[in-house]
Amino acid sequence: MAIWIEEDAKVLVQGITGKQGMFHAGKMVEYGTNIVGGCTPGKGGQTVELQGKVFPVWHSMSEAIEATDADATVIYVPPPFAAEAIMEAADAFDWLKGEGVIVCITEGIPTLDMVKAVAYVENRPGVRLIGPNCPGIITPGETGGAKIGIMPGHIHAKGRIGIVSKSGTLTYEAVAQTMSIDEGQSTCIGIGGDPVNGTGFIDCLAAFQADPQTEAIIMIGEIGGNAEQEAAAWAAENVTKPIVGFVAGATAPPGKRMGHAGAIISGGKGTAEEKFEAFREAGIACAMDPSELGQVLLESLKAAGLR
Amino acid sequence: MNIHEYQGKTLLRENNITVPEGVHCTNVEQALAAYDSLGSKVVAVKSQIHAGGRGKGTLYHPETREHVMDGGVKIAFSREEVEAYATKILGNVLVTIQTGEEGKLVSNLYIEAGCDIAHEYYLALLVDRDNKSVLIMASTEGGMDIEDVANNTPELIHKVMVDPNAGLLGFQKRDLGMALGLQGAALKSFGKMLTNMYTMFVREDCAMVEINPLVRTGNDEIVALDSKISFDENAEFRHKNWDDLRDLSEEEDVEIRAKETGLSYVKLDGNIGCLVNGAGLAMATMDVIKLYGGEPANFLDVGGGADEEQVKTAFSIILEDPNVKGILVNIFGGIMRCDIIARGVIAATEALSLEVPLVVRLAGTNVDEGKKILAASTLNIHAADDLAEGAQKIVALIGGEE
Numbered sequence: 195m196a197i198w199i200e201e202d203a204k205v206l207v208q209g210i211t212g213k214q215g216m217f218h219a220g221k222m223v224e225y226g227t228n229i230v231g232g233c234t235p236g237k238g239g240q241t242v243e244l245q246g247k248v249f250p251v252w253h254s255m256s257e258a259i260e261a262t263d264a265d266a267t268v269i270y271v272p273p274p275f276a277a278e279a280i281m282e283a284a285d286a287f288d289w290l291k292g293e294g295v296i297v298c299i300t301e302g303i304p305t306l307d308m309v310k311a312v313a314y315v316e317n318r319p320g321v322r323l324i325g326p327n328c329p330g331i332i333t334p335g336e337t338g339g340a341k342i343g344i345m346p347g348h349i350h351a352k353g354r355i356g357i358v359s360k361s362g363t364l365t366y367e368a369v370a371q372t373m374s375i376d377e378g379q380s381t382c383i384g385i386g387g388d389p390v391n392g393t394g395f396i397d398c399l400a401a402f403q404a405d406p407q408t409e410a411i412i413m414i415g416e417i418g419g420n421a422e423q424e425a426a427a428w429a430a431e432n433v434t435k436p437i438v439g440f441v442a443g444a445t446a447p448p449g450k451r452m453g454h455a456g457a458i459i460s461g462g463k464g465t466a467e468e469k470f471e472a473f474r475e476a477g478i479a480c481a482m483d484p485s486e487l488g489q490v491l492l493e494s495l496k497a498a499g500l501r
Numbered sequence: 502m503n504i505h506e507y508q509g510k511t512l513l514r515e516n517n518i519t520v521p522e523g524v525h526c527t528n529v530e531q532a533l534a535a536y537d538s539l540g541s542k543v544v545a546v547k548s549q550i551h552a553g554g555r556g557k558g559t560l561y562h563p564e565t566r567e568h569v570m571d572g573g574v575k576i577a578f579s580r581e582e583v584e585a586y587a588t589k590i591l592g593n594v595l596v597t598i599q600t601g602e603e604g605k606l607v608s609n610l611y612i613e614a615g616c617d618i619a620h621e622y623y624l625a626l627l628v629d630r631d632n633k634s635v636l637i638m639a640s641t642e643g644g645m646d647i648e649d650v651a652n653n654t655p656e657l658i659h660k661v662m663v664d665p666n667a668g669l670l671g672f673q674k675r676d677l678g679m680a681l682g683l684q685g686a687a688l689k690s691f692g693k694m695l696t697n698m699y700t701m702f703v704r705e706d707c708a709m710v711e712i713n714p715l716v717r718t719g720n721d722e723i724v725a726l727d728s729k730i731s732f733d734e735n736a737e738f739r740h741k742n743w744d745d746l747r748d749l750s751e752e753e754d755v756e757i758r759a760k761e762t763g764l765s766y767v768k769l770d771g772n773i774g775c776l777v778n779g780a781g782l783a784m785a786t787m788d789v790i791k792l793y794g795g796e797p798a799n800f801l802d803v804g805g806g807a808d809e810e811q812v813k814t815a816f817s818i819i820l821e822d823p824n825v826k827g828i829l830v831n832i833f834g835g836i837m838r839c840d841i842i843a844r845g846v847i848a849a850t851e852a853l854s855l856e857v858p859l860v861v862r863l864a865g866t867n868v869d870e871g872k873k874i875l876a877a878s879t880l881n882i883h884a885a886d887d888l889a890e891g892a893q894k895i896v897a898l899i900g901g902e903e
Contacts, residue, residue, distance in 0.1 A: 361781020453780025
């Protein structure tokens, strides 16, 4: 088990003929992801060669899913067309299978496009959206596994720690920290740094709590909004597995956007201090420095009798 | 991206939302001509800067910092007063609660006809991240600081969420208008204004529209007396006119240049420059510097796929800040390869003949090659294995805690 994405999940790539799509699809194949083809409107019938293997390309997501029975899709489509790509995938998964996972990597999608796309996905309850503006999701296997996104695959190993984060590189940092204490990961999810996104912290915590492979969780937030506070309050009531947390942006000045569109302290709300406080209140063990995540996790595992 | 009040009012007018007549001016002669053309005995003389609290701000001479006048928004009752106020505002620096001590130089003025105010309200539209929809917020407590209203009398703030599929519905407009105590012609005028406002918000890709105050006139007409509008920068590709609306003098020059090269940079007040890949890691790097007793000089995210040239630009931007006494590079290579970063760092330090201490922490893809390249160089580069070690080293190298 893992969450949402099994090791052998069948994956489509939207935008597979583009520069970004082709590069990352190649990396995913190299890692061992079961890529079954791609979709680029206007280029149906063509093929793409990745790592010496040939993959079919379809015009539409409904054709692609019908032909491959794919479980998930990953989107590397430029911002002006990305929200439409999400909705096309949602429609096709819902219509043909009643379920599916959409991972949107694209950064820079207009917020109001995402308002529309998220509402569209939420009207199709079997369909899950991860992202946008995220590194994706990875379920490491014994050999290979399912890497759906842009994270460096080789830093991961199969294990029992679930990781959820708003940030890409901080997720990698957390992965490296688990490895430093000889722990692997069940599933790692980057939920993205945009103000309006699909899957949130609570969805991930609920899935990790229900997943038998996951025995402890690392949750990494950042300034802006109050998703971390809500997740912490929810975890206090519903999660029995140990959680270790970190929040980036304690030194960020108010009113300035820190790289991510959502990372902004507005009206004195959404500060790191507020979020750390909510974590502590919920019994989440906090690291004040991401290079301490490993040690804090180790202590939490010991306290829970897991080491 | 923020725009000025006078630009916002043009946009409102184009969207059939009632605003008082007004003229944008950049010198005193224009201000007087504006007064003559408006034909209103009473006018407002309003400083145009991208910051709130203008009315309660203070004007200072830009060089001597001598006090010039209290209040960046003035009501003038005669041509002479317009002349006096315009002279005192233009070319001087306005300091408000939102500008910081430095204040902002006022180069634009808006002369606006007076308005017969029966009541002042507050109205805002923004994207609510929790509900993932457009939120419309209104209050009877117009003209006040809305944060105070929210803290002291939250029951006076009324909200509706717009379903993106259904759009703004009739009952929502009625509910909001009636919550403000509007009726008859005023309620009707409010509903019409709200429809136009929501349509504009979506069509123009606004991030936030704040009208404070929104007023009801003696004739029961709803008029936008102020306008604070910002756009969602992600949507720039479909709004070619934003280039004309952008006031570059309101933005930090170096932040603009950083953006042009695909870097995300925010200047801070400390003395340790940081160069990091990824926004979250960049924030965490600043936090850890502070944790170990240093002060970060900047936020800088080089993004996922930076090349040698971008690394060089990043270094030169960091070094423009005279406060920088040391630099910490923190890279977790994913797509980005550590060997490429290492080469970029060496090329940049050589090209810029770097004199301040430099600590480099590399991890991830091709980390061993990256470290070898740095170790082989004759430059004074200190290596670190993790973020904590990197932060501790750079803090020690610049002379410990401040």
